Amino acid sequence: MRQFAEIEDLSGLVRDALGSGCRVVAVDRLRGGSKKGVYRVRLDGTRTASVIVYSWAEAENFWPGAQEADPADPFAPASGLVPFLTAQRSLDSLGARVPRVLVADDSRGRYPADVAVVEDVSGGTLEALFETDPTRAAGTLGDLAEMLEVMHRYQGQRYGRVDLLERGGSVSEVSCERRVLDRALRDLEEAAGRAGRIAAAGAALRDRLQELADRVSPRTAYGLIHGELGPDHVLVDADGHPVLIDIEGLMYFDVEWEHVFLQLRFGERYTALARPDLDPQRLDLYLLAMRLSLVAGPLRLLDGDFPDRAFMQEIAEHNAKEALALLPLV
Template sequence: MAEWDQLLQGTLVQWTEKIFGGGYRPEEAVPLCGGAQKEVHRIRCSNGFNFVLYNWDVERNYFREELEREEQDSPISGFGGEAFRDASVFLNSLKVRTPELYHFEPAGATVGAAFAFVEFIEGREASDFFVAEPQLQDRIFEPLAEMVNTMHRQVRTFWGRLQESLPPALSAGCHKPMLPALHRELDYLAEGIPDIHRHAGELARVMEDLAAAIGVRPQYGFIHAELGPNHVLVDKQLRPYLIDLDGALYFDPEYEHSFLEFRFANYGRYFANSRLDPVRMAFYKLNHHLSYAAGAHRLLQRGYPDAEEVKGIMDYNRDQALRMLAEYR
């Protein structure tokens, strides 16, 4: 905490008073859960006001090694302050509820890493309400489902981040550029997890077969790209808020739905969509399980807090990938 004590006495004070005014002096910085690719702290001010500070410092990114080796060639990336800012502004224009963005400062001459001051939502994760009474669930998850549908109804003819103006190769589809990174994740898992090592060749064939069966489509919807229940905060008025918007982009909605399907216990009641492509759903589901197993394994190797929870994530996704393999034999 020494570095935060120093920050609370210096730069953070200056920025806080510049953004909010002289009566707002930061007195405490409390780290919040998550933050594998950015630092997240709740800042308490002298007048009782709280806000959240996001800091995109690559030096503190648990996936720094991959970033510096430029291995993030997958179109889905959860790192980037500018992407967060753009998504926040865009979703606000759609009336999709997200915490208010008070200020965003890009990296540059005055600051070494991009940061943002964001509204603090006093709330609970969406998963806390999975076993609530049906009427209570309806109050939370029906509006959340409409927020998701509103995002996915925003379409354009090429995939990518909001500010990307040059379309990727449309003939390839957005799933094709994911394959090199997915093979690399599989190789990484095979090195450290015996069960994956034994079945790596079969898993690779299933990935390639599914990818080859996916056809090109004419348009792509806007997705959050990591919409688990831990990225939905529910406030005291039972209003859902989407958080961690860094990876949002135009993409196949099946990428989102295949993730929602295994992260939300009530997916069938609120989010199920019969118009989705089942082949894309299967491809992205396998992608999620391999990617999240690999990411969790890396975090365990690099000293990430909450090791028990991270190991649970790794084990679950490993088991799900192997279960999918058994189904495709």
């Protein structure tokens, strides 16, 4: 049975971050995370009402059967204190708002896992703000568009996760589009083993992926992208500014990959984030690849004991339907 953090586990760590006068009065494990634990720690005896603790303990990772990954693969599982701190530092240097880090500790002396104590951004998620205050949310969305423009225009000559590149990780000789195609073919094979209607259309989906990949022209410069940026991964601070979270997968890659995900997650609000100079051939390939990833990934997660099972099943079924809708009519 998985063991999660309690008050006594986090009190010492939080006192080290904020001073011995603060007292932990409650710890709430926030739902939704699949690779790390996210805890809201409520406090007394300090001007700070609460902080967030990230824990990369093994018990917090719900992905089953993790395998040794190609170090040059930007889609390899991104989790841990080092990827988080590197991404936090990279985004902060560009002026992109991220939670302030109060303490980061990989000593395992205060807590038996890598942990970070960060600010608790007060305004909730942009996703929630769309429902409660659409006018304020529109302003935050505009700020997010400006932030993404800065990130995407900040280019590198190599692609990959920022933490791996910073540590001198190996450089892939495979193009972004080939990397996406290979991943999509693996996702298709995996999804076909779990979803009957994907299996029935397997040959057509393989042919379509190859056809779309053949249309893509080479490219040698890459933008800085979040990689999984939905409105639930954007917090809103007291001034209404967007704050990026779940940043461990920050990478240099084709910005079309980011824009496909933005379009899926923001829906009709994506118009505020769109840009006119995207490659339509890449968008076509990446959209189908993303749909297949969002079938295979949730179904893979359900092989383990992830608690919110109905939600993951719903994601997989929706994206299976959308992937099939991308096949040309015959």
